[in-house]
Amino acid sequence: xxxxxxxxxxxxxxxxxxxxxxxxxxxxxxxxxxxxxxxxxxxxxxxxxxxxxxxxxxxxxxxxxxxxxxxxxxxxxxxxxxxxxxxxxxxxxxxxxxxxxxxxxxxxxxxxxxxxxxxxxxxxxxxxxxxxxxxxxxxxxxxxxxxxxxxxxxxxxxxxxxxxxxxxxxxxxxxxxxxxxxxxxxxxxxxxxxxxxxxxxxxxxxxxxxxxxxxxxx
Numbered sequence: 543x544x545x546x547x548x549x550x551x552x553x554x555x556x557x558x559x560x561x562x563x564x565x566x567x568x569x570x571x572x573x574x575x576x577x578x579x580x581x582x583x584x585x586x587x588x589x590x591x592x593x594x595x596x597x598x599x600x601x602x603x604x605x606x607x608x609x610x611x612x613x614x615x616x617x618x619x620x621x622x623x624x625x626x627x628x629x630x631x632x633x634x635x636x637x638x639x640x641x642x643x644x645x646x647x648x649x650x651x652x653x654x655x656x657x658x659x660x661x662x663x664x665x666x667x668x669x670x671x672x673x674x675x676x677x678x679x680x681x682x683x684x685x686x687x688x689x690x691x692x693x694x695x696x697x698x699x700x701x702x703x704x705x706x707x708x709x710x711x712x713x714x715x716x717x718x719x720x721x722x723x724x725x726x727x728x729x730x731x732x733x734x735x736x737x738x739x740x741x742x743x744x745x746x747x748x749x750x751x752x753x754x755x756x757x758x759x760x
Contacts, residue, residue, distance in 0.1 A: 543709075545573045546604035546633075548646075549583040549594045550612070550620050556695050557610030557643040558592065564702035565606075567718040568710050576601050578625050586613050598629045603636050606705075610698070611644025611664060621652035630655065639688050639705060643698035647691040651676055659686040664694035665735050666746065696733075699724060 545565050547558050558575070566573045577583050577594035584591045607630065611617060620626050630653040634640050642650050647663040650656050651674030661676045662668065662684040671678040682693050683701045692701030703724070707715035732738035 543568070543571045543605045544601070544603075545571060545606040545608065546576045546596075546598075546601050547573060547608045548598070548610065548626065548630075549575050549577040549592055550616065550626065551584060552586040552616035553583065553610045553612045554644060554695055555585040555587070555590050555592070557612075557646065557698050558608070560696065560698040561608055561641075561643060561702035563722060564699060564706055564718055565608075567721065568706055568714070574601065574604070586616060598625065602633065604633060605637060606639045606641065607633055607637055608702075609642040609646035609649050611642070611646040611648075611667075611695070614645075614667075617645045617648050620649045627653045637688065639690060639708075641690045641692075641701060641705060643692040643701060644694050647671060647676075648674070650689070650691070656689065656691075659689055660684050661686065661689065661691040662693045662697075663691065666694075696726075 547562060549558065562573055565571065574596050575592055575594045576596045576598050578598055580594050580597045582591040582593050609630070630650065634655050640650065640655060644664045645667045647656065647661050648667060648670055651671055656671065657675035659676055660679045661671050662679050662681055663671055668678045668680060682697045683704050684691050690701055690705055692698045703715050703719055706718055732742065735743045
């Protein structure tokens with residue numbers, strides 16, 4: 543089984559690497575990082591790159607494709623008509639599973655793959671799914687047929703574990719989870735707009751990524 547994880551300029555690293563750590567543990571599976579051109583691809587931080595071992599043109603029939611998200615300008619570039627969008631539309635005719643993490647679902651939507659389907663995305667981008675005829679669902683992992691979408695960034699691990707269970711059974715998925723010691727217990731309850739401080743959610747909705755530092759708290 544071949545799994546293709548798409549890379550593109552300014553992708554979000556954990557969107558790709560989190561699922562990679564899960565899916566690479568499946569039996570008889572090859573995970574390939576792919577981009578429009580083979581070679582290093584820089585993540586959105588500008589401090590980390592992953593190597594695309596293959597060009598997308600060389601992967602016409604992956605069994606599974608995974609599309610990570612990225613900042614608005616990065617995903618917007620992939621949503622335009624071009625090689626990536628055409629490749630996704632073409633390979634979707636053959637994939638067993640078509641998946642995304644975070645705003646990667648917007649890229650799938652732009653390729654015409656989510657029309658009439660339930661899907662999720664990063665909470666700041668969730669409503670945009672409707673622009674592509676999808677039904678936005680505020681859940682961490684959403685399945686609709688062979689299409690699996692994960693919410694923001696860290697949800698990619700949950701999405702990949704769900705997929706692993708569907709492919710190889712619960713016992714194998716649990717073994718992968720245990721090997722990764724994926725047992726999240728974050729020190730703060732700010733991981734969703736429902737639990738985060740309201741003023742922080744409001745700032746982020748208006749374009750401010752982080753609150754100003756409080757020197758007294760350092």
